[in-house]
Each structure stands twice: as C-alpha cells, then as structure tokens.
Amino acid sequence: MYQVGDLVKELSDKHGRDRSSLMPILQGIVDKHNYLTDEAMVEVAKELDISAAEVYGTASFYTFLDTRERGKYVIRVCKTITCSMKGKNEILQTLEDMLKIKVGETTSDKMFSLLETNCIGWCHKAPAMLINEMPYTELTSEKVVEIIKSYMTK
Amino acid sequence: MINKELTKVDLIFEKISAEEVLRKAYEMTSEEIIQQILDSGLKGRGGAGFPTGLKWKYTAAEKDPEKYIVCNADEGEPGTFKDREILDMVSYKVYGGMAIAASAIGAKEGIVYLRGEYRFLLPKLLAELDTFHRMIKEIGYDFRIRYCLGSGAYICGEESALFESIQGLRGEPRNKPPYPTSSGVFYKPTSINNVETLVTAMMIIDHGPELYASLGTKDSRGSKVFSVSGDTPTPGIFELELGMTVQQFVNEFGDGDTKAVQVGGASGFCVPRKKFAETIIGFEGVPTGGSMKLFNSSRSMYNVLHNYLEFFEEESCGQCTPCRVGCQQLLKGVEKVKKGEMKSTYLNELVKLADTMKIASKCGLGQSVGNAFKSIVENFREEIIY
Numbered sequence: 093m094y095q096v097g098d099l100v101k102e103l104s105d106k107h108g109r110d111r112s113s114l115m116p117i118l119q120g121i122v123d124k125h126n127y128l129t130d131e132a133m134v135e136v137a138k139e140l141d142i143s144a145a146e147v148y149g150t151a152s153f154y155t156f157l158d159t160r161e162r163g164k165y166v167i168r169v170c171k172t173i174t175c176s177m178k179g180k181n182e183i184l185q186t187l188e189d190m191l192k193i194k195v196g197e198t199t200s201d202k203m204f205s206l207l208e209t210n211c212i213g214w215c216h217k218a219p220a221m222l223i224n225e226m227p228y229t230e231l232t233s234e235k236v237v238e239i240i241k242s243y244m245t246k
Numbered sequence: 247m248i249n250k251e252l253t254k255v256d257l258i259f260e261k262i263s264a265e266e267v268l269r270k271a272y273e274m275t276s277e278e279i280i281q282q283i284l285d286s287g288l289k290g291r292g293g294a295g296f297p298t299g300l301k302w303k304y305t306a307a308e309k310d311p312e313k314y315i316v317c318n319a320d321e322g323e324p325g326t327f328k329d330r331e332i333l334d335m336v337s338y339k340v341y342g343g344m345a346i347a348a349s350a351i352g353a354k355e356g357i358v359y360l361r362g363e364y365r366f367l368l369p370k371l372l373a374e375l376d377t378f379h380r381m382i383k384e385i386g387y388d389f390r391i392r393y394c395l396g397s398g399a400y401i402c403g404e405e406s407a408l409f410e411s412i413q414g415l416r417g418e419p420r421n422k423p424p425y426p427t428s429s430g431v432f433y434k435p436t437s438i439n440n441v442e443t444l445v446t447a448m449m450i451i452d453h454g455p456e457l458y459a460s461l462g463t464k465d466s467r468g469s470k471v472f473s474v475s476g477d478t479p480t481p482g483i484f485e486l487e488l489g490m491t492v493q494q495f496v497n498e499f500g501d502g503d504t505k506a507v508q509v510g511g512a513s514g515f516c517v518p519r520k521k522f523a524e525t526i527i528g529f530e531g532v533p534t535g536g537s538m539k540l541f542n543s544s545r546s547m548y549n550v551l552h553n554y555l556e557f558f559e560e561e562s563c564g565q566c567t568p569c570r571v572g573c574q575q576l577l578k579g580v581e582k583v584k585k586g587e588m589k590s591t592y593l594n595e596l597v598k599l600a601d602t603m604k605i606a607s608k609c610g611l612g613q614s615v616g617n618a619f620k621s622i623v624e625n626f627r628e629e630i631i632y
Contacts, residue, residue, distance in 0.1 A: 112432075114414035119362075119395055153416040153563075155398035156362045172324045173512075173553045174475045174539060210400060210557055212363045213327040215475035215539070216482045225365040 093161075094125045100135040109140050114150055118157050126166055126205075126224075127158040155209065163198045163205040165243050169221040172211035178218040179231075184208070186233040190240055203244070252494045253487040255461065255469035257449045258442065259335055264342045265381055267452045271346045272385050274451075276306055279350040283447055286455035287467030292318060292403075292440030293510060293535030294610070298447060301437050304427035305351040308435035313353040315344050316431055316438040320361045320408060322400040323511035324557060325537030328471040329441040330364050331483050336445065337371050341378045341391055343444025346451055348389045351437050356391040359408050362398050400561035404609050405430075405438045407563065418565045419609035442471055442536070462488035466528030470536060476508075477501050477542040491531075493522040495538065503542040506625070511537035512554040513614035516547075518625040547626035548584060551619065555580065558615050569612025572603040576619060583631055590631045593623055 103120040107113040114136070121132050128151050137144040151157040158166075169175075169184055184206075188194055191204050198205040214220035217229035221236075228239055271279060284299030305313060317340060321329040333340060344356040360368065375391060382389060394412045396402050402411045406420035409431040430436020439447075446468065450458050458468045466488040475481045478499045486495075496504045507517050509532040517525050517532060525531045527538075541550060555577040564570045579596045582588040600616030607613045623630055 111414040112412060115394070115397065115411065119397060122397075150414065150416055153399065153418075154362075154396075157397050171553075172557060173508075173550055174325065176549075176553055177476065177545065209363075209398070210561060211322065211324040211326075213321055213330050213361075215325050215327060215473065218475065222363065225362075227363075227366060 093129060096121070096125075096129070096132045096135050099124060100132065100139050104136075104139045111140070111142065114140060114142075114147065118147075118151055122157055126164060127160060127162040133159075161198060161202075163202050165203060165223050166205045166207065167221060167223050168207045168209035168212070170210070170212045170214070170219065171208040172215075174215035175211075175219040180219045182233060183219050183221065183231050183236055186236045187240070190237060204240075252490045252498050255485045255487050257453075257458075257469055258332060258339075258445050258471050258485050260449070262339070262449075262452055264338045264378075264448075265385070267448055268342055268345060268382060268387070269385055271349060271451050272387065274349075276350050276352065279346060279451065280306060282450060282455045283350075286450045286458040287462075288443065288446055288450060288458065289467070289529065290440055291442035291446060291470065291535065293323065293513075293533065295529055295533055298439060298443055301427060301439070302347060302350045304425075305353075305435050305437040308428055310435050311352075312432075312434045313351055314431050314434055314436040315347045315351060315353045315356045316405075316408070316412075316436055317344055317356065317358040317441060317444055318403065318405065318408060318438055319364070319441050320359050320396050320403040321364075321441070322361060322403045322561075323513060323535055323537050324554070325475055325508065325511045325539045326473045326535055327475075328473045328483050328536045330367070332441050332445060332471065333360075333364070333371060334367060337374045338378055339445040339448050340441055341375060343439070343446075343448040344391055345382055345387055345389050346448055347437055347439065347444065349387070351435070353437070354388055354390070356389065357394055357412060357431065358391060359394045359396060359402070359412060361396040361402075363396075365395060368393065368395070399563075400557075401563045401609075401611055404611065407609070408438070409436070416563070418563050419611075421608070440535075463526070463528060463530065465530045466526075470534075472534075472538050473536045474499050474538050474540070476539040477504065477545070478540045488528045490527055491523055492517050492525045492527060495527060496522055496540070499538070500540055501542055503544075504540050505543045505545070506541045506547065508537070508539040508541070508550070508618070510534040510617070511539075512557050512618055513610070515617050516550075516621040516625060521625075547622055547629040548580070551580060551622045551630065552577070554618050554622075555615075558611070562611060566606075566608040566612065568603045568606035569608070569615070572599055572607070572612060573615060575599060576615065580630060590627075593627065593630065597623060
C-alpha cells in the first residue's frame with residue numbers, strides 16, 4: 093500500500109480534468125507506484141468528478157493498469173508464439189528460481205513481480221521481456237541472471 | 247499467374263529532407279495531395295488494406311471544422327514489429343506523413359496512439375517531435391501532434407477501440423457505421439492511418455505516385471515492410487516489393503526445412519508447404535500487415551494454434567458474445583480433441599463456430615480468429631488430433 097498524497101492533483105493539473113485525461117493520470121500513478129489502489133482510484137474519481145466505478149471500469153480493462161499489488165519492478169515475459177518457441181519457459185524458470193516466486197506473484201520485499209504478457213514486438217530478437225517499460229531481448233538464462241542482479245543493486 | 251521476383255526496396259527507411267517534401271506539399275491543394283495518393287494505389291499498411299486516398303477523400307469531404315489525423319502505433323499483432331522500427335529510425339517521416347494528411351483532410355491536430363509496450367521510445371520520439379514542430383511552423387503549417395499511450399490492450403489497435411481509449415474509456419470497439427471518416431476520435435471526422443502508411447504517403451509525395459504504382463501488382467501496389475521471425479536464419483525487418491509468392495519468400499528467408507508460414511500474425515492465415523508456390527503475398531492471395539512467421543518441421547502446429555487461441559481468448563474485449571464465448575470454446579475444444587475427450591469430428595463443429603464468429607462478431611478481432619483457426623486445422627488436422 094502507498095499514500096497517493098498530492099500525486100492525483102499534480103497529475104490532474106498536468107493532464108487536465110476531462111474524461112480523456114483519465115488514461116494519462118492512471119498511467120502516471122502506475123509509473124510511480126506500479127499499481128492502482130482502491131484509494132487512488134477513488135481520488136481520481138473525485139478529481140475528475142466521475143464515479144469510482146467508471147475509473148475502475150477503465151483501469152481494469154487495461155493489462156498495464158494493474159489493480160493488484162505489484163513490486164517496484166514488474167517483469168513481463170513475452171509468451172506469444174515466437175518467444176514461446178525460442179525458450180520462454182527456460183527464461184521463466186530462471187526467473188522463478190532466482191526470485192523464488194511463481195508467475196503472478198510478487199517477492200516478499202515488494203521489489204519484483206513476475207508476469208507473462210502477450211506479444212511485445214521483439215519477435216526477431218526472441219525471447220524477450222519487459223522490466224517496467226524497458227525491453228530486454230535475445231535472452232538467455234545467464235543474461236537474465238545478470239539483468240536481475242543489476243536491478244537488485246539499483 | 248503473374249508474380250514478381252523477390253525484390254528489396256528502400257523507401258521507408260530512405261533518408262530524405264522532410265523539409266523539402268513538406269514545402270512541396272504545402273504548395274499543393276488538398277485535392278492534389280489526395281489525387282496523388284489515389285493514383286499511387288496505396289492501401290492501408292496496418293493489414294486491413296483500405297485505400298488511403300479514399301479515406302482522406304471521405305474525411306476531407308466532411309463539413310465539421312474540427313477534424314483529426316490519428317496515427318495508429320498500437321502495433322500488437324503477434325509477429326509484427328516494423329512500426330516500432332519505423333518510429334525509432336524515421337519518426338520525422340511519420341510526423342511528415344501526418345502533416346501531409348492533415349493538409350489533405352483539413353485537420354489541425356494529430357494524435358499518435360503508441361502502445362504501452364513501446365513507451366521506452368517516448369522520450370526520444372518527443373524530442374524529435376519538438377524539432378519537427380519547429381520546422382513545420384517555419385514553413386507555415388498550422389498543425390500540432392501529441393501522443394497518447396496505450397496500456398497493454400491488443401484490441402486498441404482496432405480503430406474505434408483506439409478512439410475510445412484516447413477518450414479515456416474502456417477500449418471496446420464501436421458499432422459501424424458511422425465510420426471514423428465521419429465520426430472518429432471525440433466523434434469528429436478522423437482519418438486514422440498506420441505508421442507505415444503515413445511514411446509511405448510522404449514518400450509518394452516526394453517521388454510522385456508513378457514510382458510507387460509501378461511497384462507491385464494490380465491489387466497490391468508498391469512495397470511493404472515485412473517483420474520476419476520464427477525459424478529463419480535472418481529474422482528482422484525487410485522492405486520488399488509486393489507480388490511475390492510464399493515460395494519465393496521462403497527461398498530467401500527459410501531455414502531449408504520450412505513447413506508452414508503464418509502470414510499476417512495470429513489473425514492471419516497459415517500457408518502450408520504444399521501451397522507455397524501458388525500463394526501470393528498480397529491482397530490477391532494472403533494479405534498481411536507485415537507479420538511473417540516461419541515454422542520448420544520440428545514445430546507442432548497444435549502448439550502454434552493453442553498459443554494463438556490463448557492469445558485471442560485473453561485479448562478479446564468481451565463486449566460481444568460470439569467473440570467472447572467463441573474464443574473460449576475454440577480453445578477448450580482443441581484441448582479436448584487433443585486429449586481424446588472429444589472425437590476428431592468435433593473439429594468440424596469448431597470450424598462452424600469459427601465461421602459463425604466471422605459473421606456475428608462486432609469487430610475485426612472476432613471476425614479473424616477463424617482465419618488462423620481454419621487454415622491450421624484444415625492443413626494440419628493430424629497434428630491437432632494426435
């Protein structure tokens with residue numbers, strides 16, 4: 093859990109208070125806190141003067157606007173056909189072993205969440221994954237270990 | 247049958263002076279621009295293939311003073327990654343294409359809808375946009391572009407779902423008609439074009455429509471950027487003249503053991519080896535937004551089909567029943583046949599369901615699930631059953 097504080101106000105000042113400002117505001121919150129709490133969505137609803145159900149309805153439609161608690165670094169491993177053919181399972185296994193969590197879970201220190209995702213547009217450099225917005229491609233188990241280590245020491 | 251040799255082309259990534267082309271376009275009337283695009287024979291490069299010139303013509307004809315040009319950069323089709331590369335390498339040509347389209351249709355505002363998966367590109371794209379804005383202001387254009395980001399929803403590549411998303415709503419496709427040319431984003435007349443289409447339009451204004459029309463075939467003019475992946479020694483992005491057969495493509499990109507090519511991504515068609523020679527890549531054969539995935543004989547086509555169906559089952563927006571329930575049932579159905587819980591003849595029932603989805607689904611997603619489903623089941627039936 094996090095406190096939204098003035099973030100919703102700041103984002104609304106920046107993006108406006110129209111319905112079309114809703115996506116950038118929600119994206120801004122996720123940018124900072126990695127997921128949306130009920131409290132955050134209610135705050136956004138108040139700020140835009142729409143019902144909280146509308147905010148939740150929109151947020152829950154989009155995979156990247158998580159309404160479940162996520163870690164500081166959200167790992168999304170591509171599971172679509174080319175990545176799947178080129179060793180996605182091995183990459184997932186490496187991540188699960190290293191982070192000691194299963195797909196869908198978050199580490200107890202709230203640093204990493206491990207998820208699968210649909211095609212992220214790196215099929216020619218499969219397998220690929222995103223950590224927050226950063227893509228990592230042509231993955232091998234060794235490479236993945238190095239990448240995660242670098243995030244652990246960030 | 248007329249088909250062309252496989253020929254590499256360099257139009258999309260060719261370095262040009264955007265300023266020169268935009269100065270030239272600035273002196274042209276709306277009618278002149280539209281006529282050149284019509285003469286070139288350019289069809290939309292996102293996959294659906296609507297003639298770009300007509301789209302601009304219809305939008306230009308609308309009386310509403312508030313109009314939009316939207317660039318669809320929500321490239322989500324499995325196996326497609328050319329739009330990311332185009333934006334990364336030559337964003338100024340995407341913006342240039344938008345400015346030209348804006349002059350043609352009479353829009354003052356442009357919106358690029360970029361998929362969330364490509365957000366890492368945004369800082370660079372915005373810096374390049376700043377430079378672009380300064381340049382067109384000097385020429386005299388009254389036109390601004392802004393970005394909207396997606397958040398991981400394949401369906402938002404469907405034009406009306408994309409508009410909903412820009413408006414801050416769930417990305418659920420609208421009923422058509424009305425079409426975007428009369429009621430698009432914010433319910434205003436909108437021309438929505440794929441990234442590659444906009445760049446191509448700019449190159450047509452630069453080189454003239456004759457060059458472009460001289461490439462390709464009658465139904466598929468010009469060249470196209472292909473995203474090549476799967477079992478190939480040379481995965482990547484290639485701009486090729488349209489009109490080649492799948493065989494010619496496989497000769498160039500295959501690994502010597504290609505058994506099938508999925509043309510057009512999960513919503514496209516699977517072409518088996520025995521049909522390589524007779525199938526043309528283009529609107530007269532198998533149309534594609536550029537996704538070309540090669541599978542060699544070590545791959546199980548059941549796994550391929552299962553992967554696609556899982557994809558659709560997750561990405562269906564759930565709004566209309568044929569697509570929501572259809573995707574679930576197709577997935578469950580092939581699993582049951584594979585496990586032997588249902589007889590192989592059950593596949594015939596599933597094919598009928600896919601046909602129903604094609605007729606009854608509200609948008610392109612549900613309508614095209616049957617493309618991959620039927621072409622894989624019909625050509626690789628034994629792999630699905632055993």
